[in-house]
Amino acid sequence: MSQRQRDGGGLxxxxxxxxxxxxxxxxxxxxxxxxxxxxxxxPRADSEPGPTQEDLALLRRTFAVAEQARQSGNTxxxxxxxDAGGNVIVExxxxxxxPEGDPTQHAEVLATAAAWHVxxxxxxxxxxxxxSAEPCVMCTGAAYWTxxxxxxxxxxxxxxxxxxxxxxxxxxxxxxxxDVLAHGxxxxxxxxxxxxxxxxxxxxxxxx
Numbered sequence: 001m002s003q004r005q006r007d008g009g010g011l012x013x014x015x016x017x018x019x020x021x022x023x024x025x026x027x028x029x030x031x032x033x034x035x036x037x038x039x040x041x042x043p044r045a046d047s048e049p050g051p052t053q054e055d056l057a058l059l060r061r062t063f064a065v066a067e068q069a070r071q072s073g074n075t076x077x078x079x080x081x082x083d084a085g086g087n088v089i090v091e092x093x094x095x096x097x098x099p100e101g102d103p104t105q106h107a108e109v110l111a112t113a114a115a116w117h118v119x120x121x122x123x124x125x126x127x128x129x130x131x132s133a134e135p136c137v138m139c140t141g142a143a144y145w146t147x148x149x150x151x152x153x154x155x156x157x158x159x160x161x162x163x164x165x166x167x168x169x170x171x172x173x174x175x176x177x178x179d180v181l182a183h184g185x186x187x188x189x190x191x192x193x194x195x196x197x198x199x200x201x202x203x204x205x206x207x208x
Contacts (some may be wrong), residue, residue, distance in 0.1 A: 049191070050191075051152060051191055051194055054086050055128075055130075055152050055191065055194075056194065056195065058080065058082055058086070058088070058128075058130045058152070059130050059132075059152055059153075059154055059194060059195060060195065060198065061080060061088070061091070061130070062078040062079055062080055062091070062107075062130050062131055062132040062154065063078065063132050063154065063195075063198060063199055063201070063202050064078070065078025065079070065080065065091050065092070065093050065107070065132070066078035066093060066094075066107070066132040066133075066202040067202050068093055069093025069094045069095075069107070070202065070206060072093070072097070073097045074093060074094045074095055074096050074097045074101065075094045075096055075169060075170065075206070076094070076132075076202045076203055076206055077093065077094040077106065077107045077131070077132055077133055077202075078091065078092070078093045078094075078107050078131070078132045078202075079091065079092055079093075079106075079107035079108045079110075079111040079112075079129060079130060079131040079132065080092070080111055080129075080130050080131075081111050081112060081114075081115035081119075081124075081127050081128070081129055081130075081148070082127060082128050082130065083119060083123060083126065083127050084123075084126035084127065089114075089115045089118050089119060089127070090111050090114040090115045090118065091111065092107045092110035092111040092114065093107050094106055094107045095107075095110060096169075104138065106136065106138065106139050107131065107132070107139075108129060108131050108135045108139035108140075108142060108143060109138065109139055109142040111129065111131075112124075112129060112139075112142050112143050112146040112148060113142065113146065115127060115146070116146040116147070121146075121147045124146050124147035124148055124149065125147050125148075125149045126149050127148055127149055127150070128148070128149065128150040128151070128152055129143050129148045129150070129151045129152070130152050130153075131151070131152075131153045131154070132153070132154045132155065132199050132202060133153060133154060133155040133156075133157070133160050133199060133203075134153045134154075134155060134156050134157040134160065134176065134177050134192060134193065135151065135153065135177050136157070136172065136173060136175075137173050137175055137180055140177045140180040140181060141180070143188070144180075144181065144184055144186075144188065148188060149188065149189065150188065150189045150190075150191065151177060151188060151189070151190045151191070151192070152190075152191045152192055152194065153177070153190075153191075153192035153193060153194070154192065154193060154194055154195050154196060154198070154199030155193060155196055155199035155200055155203070156176075156192070156193040156196065157172060157173075157174055157175065157176055157177070158174065158176075159193065159196055159200065160172060160203070161174045163200065163203045163204075163207055164203075164207045165207065167207045167208065169207075170207070177190055177192075178190050
């Protein structure tokens, strides 16, 4: 910042010492925010309860969906969305094989999009996405934008990377779902990894 002064027929600028003022303003702003609704209402990840028996049963169902995807010539990933009562609304496997499929048709993207058309935003807020492997960045974004309330996953992204290596079919970001959601504006409960050894069985032998 500067202060303008008359200098002959024109204007001259002289610098003002603002470093201290900037610090004071910053400290005052911080003090004003402490206890304010802005911070008090900021989204926080819910404390993560342990999975229920229903969670485990539905998660195992995604392993079967992943195996079906594999048998149909697609990559071995499966997902489903269940409503607040545990009713399965939709289940999908990856659909990347040509000519109908493409690299964006991950199981979680397909499942959350289809479920949103059935449940709407309010229903999705109470629904759970179950997936055989931790959602990638794209799939986490799809779950976030469709308003899902919970995510329960089997195989961790880290464990998946160990299995896929540098296979070009799955160039994973190796970025945890929780890290992606930490930058969002609403909280989503995430539970996982779970049943990793069972989940890994759908991947064995696929990646070479």
